Amino acid sequence: MIWLALRQFRTSAWTAVVGLVAVASVVVATRPHLADAAAAAQHACGSDAHCPALTAFALDNTAARTVFGLVVTVAPALIGAFWGAPMIAGEFEAGTHRLVWAQSISRSRWLAVKLVVAGTATVVATALLSALVTWWAAPLDHAAAAVYGTFDQRDIVPIGYALFAFAFGVTAGLVTRRTLPAMALTLAGLLTVRILVTEWIRPLVFAPRVVSMPLDPDTTGYGSGGNILFGVGPSTLQPTTPDIPNAWIQSVRIVDAAGEPLTDQVLRATCPTLGQGPGGPAGPAPEAVRQRMHDCVARIGEDYHQVVTYQPGDRYWMFQWWELALFGFVTALLCGYAYYRLRRFRG
Amino acid sequence: MILETEQLAKRYRRRWALRDCTLAVPEGAIVGLVGPNGAGKTTLLQLIVGLLSPTAGAVRVLGGTPDAAMRSGRVGFVAQDAPTYAGLTVADHLSLGAGLNSHRWDAAAAKERVERLGLPPRQKAGRLSGGQRAQLALTLALSKSPDLLVLDEPVASLDPLARRAFLDETVAAATATGTAVVLSTHLVADLAHTCTHVVVVAGGRIRLAAAIAGLCATPAELERVVLDELGRATDEGSSQ
Incomplete structure (x- = not known):
């Protein structure tokens, strides 16, 4: 079953590899210049955090910083819509679930292996992407001194968002049995939950x-x-x-x-x-x-x-881990529901 | 008996797709399930392979539940339209069968069958003809060396030549290994040529279940018997 899951995921994996290589190329090509510019601005400003050289350095690179941030923000949505949603819905649409369920493998194991293979790829791809962007943007983030401003585009929380989007897509595909509605539901679900967590739940996590x-x-x-x-x-x-x-x-x-x-x-x-x-x-x-x-x-x-x-800024990693855990927990709930639906599925 | 159903019934919301279905299939039998579209043939076959769960009654496959029978690998199933993975090659499908049925898979037989049928190993299933795809799906089902083979209208979309080739292949393989076969069709002509038993289904009920040899002597006679039974079912349905 692992072979089948890997074989079915091959095209998606190559797409992710190509995307990551493209991002890595830009990062590796531009990061040294960024670091040099940051060092020059830092040298000119000394301990003054508001000096014009630092402000100019940040402004000069605003567009690139925004684009990299968007890439990390959009990646979970793409993973949910293009990896999660079609994973089961595509089998229903092609009728291939009736082929694979007629073999000597339980549906639970079939789903588990598919989830583990694509879920692992989701973690690896998002972690690499986030690591690349976090490393690239470090001089700018240091100059901006506003770690919460790019909270959801850096470090480990994008992994949680991607896992959630992936599991939501799989579950939506299982419920709707149609890829396009599942993709639309996934995008809407991710957006809704992200807004809900950012605006209402995150501020309640630790007393200010x-x-x-x-x-x-x-x-x-x-x-x-x-x-x-x-x-x-x-x-x-x-x-x-x-x-x-x-x-x-x-x-x-x-x-x-x-x-x-x-x-x-x-x-x-x-x-x-x-x-x-x-x-x-x-x-x-x-x-x-x-x-x-x-x-x-x-x-x-x-x-x-x-x-x-x-x-305070020193709680940044507490928030990162907490939000990763929250999205991980919801992902686990979604996977549990997917198992429940699949076991009850008849027809 | 390799397959038994007792008062088996399936209801979709308010509509009964199958009712009071009691059936017994002996080992080695080739059973043709015939009836018009919407008669309940697919429902019965999906109940047998565990894709559906019954609303009432019981089904025993190889002495156990359909799920257990499917997990044992002793049941081969080709669903309607013979679904295959369009993006996977013929060779990939054989690897799939070997990986998912490792304890029963006959790799040599699968390879020999694919070569004999002229299915190119590197060809993607999505680019095979309907007949080739059906043969590939049948290869997956047969290479598990099943004790029971269930085929849901496997020849519905095939031209007459491909249909005849598919049915001949099926009968030859089943006869050689003693595999029991339950196949559905709405073409009565296929029955006499292929099957040892006939089951007529109409309006969600079994109208007739008998050995063909004891029922009639010629294909024409079988066709008349089946059509008479279907006609009676239609008359009863319209008078209710």
Whole structure:
């Protein structure tokens, strides 16, 4: 059975090898220049993390960094759609399950061997891809000092995503018995679960650290936060995110000594002219408006301060292992369900 | 008996595909299962090889459950349309058969059969003709040296010459090894030429099960008996 599984997987394996060789070629060709540029910028800046040379180095390589990140992000989706979904659905569509199930092998063993062969390839391919990209991007990631910004494109979590996508594809193929619907379900399932974990589960894994600091009248602005997907909040004071290297800032709230948040009524009463007049994103605010803003924040700051919750950079690997374990657990559940469906399958 | 069914029944949602099916197949018999499309032939064969589970009744294959019989490698099965892996070569299929039936596989017989039938070992199954593909699937089933061979309309898509060649091959191989065969067809002409027993299925029920030798003397007579039985089944179905 191992021979059959390997033989059926041969084309997929070669595709992965070609893709990995292509990525490796680009990585090996460009990494030395990247390392040299990083060293030069580091030399020019010394211990100043915000010096223009480092910023220019990061900006010059933004496009390449984004593309490599996308490759790692998309790889699990491709594995789920093109390795997982057709694995069983393709057998049903071609009727070959009736050929192989008529041999002296149990369905459970048949599925187990196919899962182990393609699952191992999934782990190896994703691990190599992630390792290549992580190594290539290391100088840029070091300069950016924002490890959580590329959390799902580096190190070991892409392996968890790929395993999950693969198992989801296999299970979707087993349920639908059609390759195309299984592929579509896999992509939708991966996207949904990734958003769910990133937005709602990951922030709950470890209690964040909390730090309080006074409002800075020079840097605190006014506006609204959020995004199109999850909604834009009401306009209020917007303190500048504190500079904590490699930290994942989870929230910045303005509260009084009793912990009560700043309300719109208090803000309007203290700063009646806030939000009026020219300025905003279209251009710099006039000096008079800036001064009014400064005075407003100073007055609010007499009773209120900002509370920052964040995950420090030294928890990065805890998050990596935790998320890998989570996706590994869900993968195991999906495989268990696939076994259950297969044993009950008749017809 | 190599195969026995007792009050076997299968229902798909509200529709009964097979009911009250009691049947016994002796060793070495070649049983032709005949009936119109949708009569329940495929359902019965898939119950025998464990691809379906019965709604009621029991089926015993080689004295045990269908699953156990299939795992033992003593049952060969060629499904409808003789499915094969389009991307694998003829030689790959033989390796597949050898790997999945290692304790019963007769590699020499498989190789000899493929050579005799002119199946190119390096040809991918997807590029074989329908007749060649059916012969390849039959080779996989026969090379396990089965005690029971189950064939689900193996010649349905073949031209008359290929059909005759396939059936001749099957009978010759089964007779030489004493293998019992259960094959389904909707061509009555195939029965007289090939089978020792006939089972007529219509409307999900067995209408007739008998040894051909005791039933009639000529192929024409067999055809008349079968068609009469199918006609009666149609009349009963329309009067209900």
